[in-house]
Amino acid sequence: MSTDTTPKSTDSTNGDTQVDPPDQPRACLLCGQCTAVCPAFLTTGQEELSPRAKHLVFAALRDEPGRLGLKPARELADRCLSCGRCAAICPQGLSVPQALAALRAKHPNWQQWLWKQWIEHGRLLWPALAQMTRVVPGAVVPEGVQHMLRSAAAMLPPPPPAPWIVADRTAPDTLRDDPDATQAATRGDAARPPAMLFAGCTARRIRPRWQDTARALLRWLGHPAPAQGNEHDFTCCGSTLEHAGIPDAAATARARNLDAWRAAGRPLLVTFCATCHHGLAEYPGHADLDWQDGEREAWAAALRPLSTLWNGAVFRVTDDAPAQPEASAPAPVRYHQPCHRKGTDPDAVWLRALLGSRMRAPGGVNCCGMGGVLQLAAPDLSRTVADACWNGLLPERATTKADTTPPTSPTPPVTTEITVLTGCSGCTLQLAATAPAGVRVFHWLDVVGLPQS
Template sequence: MSHPHPARDCILCGRCLDVCPVFLASGKEELSPKAKHQLMAALRSNPQLLEALPARLLADKCVSCGRCEKACPQGLSVPAALGALRAEHAGWPQWLWQRWINGGNILWPAMATLGRMAPRLPAPAAARPLMEKLAAMHDTPPQPWFRMAAPAAGTQPPLRPVMLFSGCTARRIRPRWSSKATALLELAGIRPQPETAFTCCGATLEHAGLPDAARQARHANITAWHNADRPLLVTFCATCAHGLHGYARHDELWHETPPDSATLWTQSVVPLSVFLQKFPVQVLDTAPEWFRYHQPCHAPAQHDPDAALLYAMAAQTPAAAAHGRRIRPAGMTTRQCCGMGGVMQLAAPSLCGMVNAACWQALDSLCPAQDNACPPPVVTGCSGCTLQLSGTAPEHVAVHHWLDVLTV
């Protein structure tokens, strides 16, 4: 079995136990990153110990959040290790996931259309989670809360060309996110190049145990970037940004490119929210008094630019709000995983549900006491988190990508 860190082994420090959503939701230490690394270390010396079915059962119980790697003093990544294990013991989830991702230009809009009817369709209780997720794919644009104006004169646009990397969700079922991102950039005097030839960032394919498909996606994106004269890549999805930043670790991607390509690529991936930090903001009458922010697993833990933008906008509103209204963030989450889980949604949906329930419990803990009022809406900065939370939200709780709450 291949191993992404052959020179390093788990030292059993247990730091991963404090951050792993699957372990924290289930309480089962055998599902923790530490236990999985121990088992995989044993398999490297005795590969005959594990047959295909137990390998699948182990590999399918990871949401690929990457928190264990950040906490590990050895830098070990369970998603990377289990991606390799999934590739060696492929099953029906890999087959289905590859078709879901690579065939999404047709499948996703079709499912979004079905999602429009999902709330009205009769379904057994076991099928309701699926119907709720289909309903979340249907696009119902909310009313924005903030109006952004052009930044002060003298703000310099970037010297390099700019191109959006919208990600699979925006390209397929949320094109208005890309349109709004373009409008916001143009407000700052930045005219992005048309987005062409980009595909999936490849991260979800890698974690699903589809390394060849992930490699093809990365090569396609790098080729499109080179053909566009190596522009800045502006993204509004934390998971896409995380996946794109990871390209520099794949040496085989850069063999036929100029020597500076890997470094320049990493420097080129910029969150859209970074460009918007200094925009003047007007709060609209549609804005709620409170909102909650769900911090995606793949967003930077300490310096999340999306959270910084939302908090900066909220800080401007006391003086700018009509009728003296305020809009205030209810606080940050504890970075609880939403339970999206990628291919884990297919193979271990009940465990995904446990992780998701823990996320909503954490979000509910942020709600200030309000009598006879709807719970505050939730805002996030990841396309996948937006769909997952929308499809699992309690009644009367709205979930938005932060682009949803802006207008120009």
């Protein structure tokens, strides 16, 4: 049976701050709970892609060397979206992405090398890839590369929509309803606690607008920047590097981020990307970081999704502003819940309260298919999962059952323009790259505006 040394997630959005000993071995019980949540399995109906199948393969590789071929076993295991849903539901806490990361780390190859280049040198590569989509004729590009190019095209910022969720001018009055503000008032402080923004690679490199809006929101909410420290000292959260099988780079990134937070006096650590948040939430389980006494708990408590720092009354939807028809909220809005937002998704809670019945979100498992290194290892599976995701987001176009039947035709267009919002950088890019015609995909920060004064 399989064993795993995965540290348990300490995602503070789940209220779960337990940290298991990282060296505790666990065995896969083959119970099959993971088959209810794994997008790779659910969209293909291929049981060999299920997490329990992969744990069985990992166990055979470890316990019976020579029984399975390493290359075919790795090719099978590589067909994983790194979504982490299996780890969240597994009674033993086993994680295929973590086990796969260890396997990749032992047997690096060009895919991981390329991904590393992509992440570490993203500033250069992403714009270059995006530029290529304008000059390379699609017909001469192999299918796998074509998909990468489509992804790259999605990395070009779309024309910014006029903000239709606007922070209300009366917001400061509502601060008294917020526990942080109340606490500050009790202490005699005028302001909220200092906060640092962890924007993540995508925002820093290709979506600076998200970063700017998030910073402006924090200022407007009354969270000062820390007196010392610098947000620019943050780097990749490490989770993509870890899953791609580059643990040393991931460990370096984690250590740098912890240092930056520490140097800033351990302020609130604010995220707006579900995957970054998930990666940061796993830090307390990493024994390689030089945690000081009580610091793991402080980290877990400081880590906050941006949308948990206000309440619904702070924002309003601008479709009641006839003077600015272009800023009206679109009628059909769909919300995509990122896989890495486990448990209650604060972004969804806020948007649902704000948008009411005009926003719909599909139930069940809907993975965008981004999958980190899967983009390079198995673009076909990425596309299959994405199509199933679109069937869930746009039930009006779903003609096949998403559970097993992979679509064979290109995504058909929809007739009414639909806006899809999400709260994860990777999901935004992947959905934008795979969206059918007539669908616009945004991070919710794209549609949020601040008062002019």
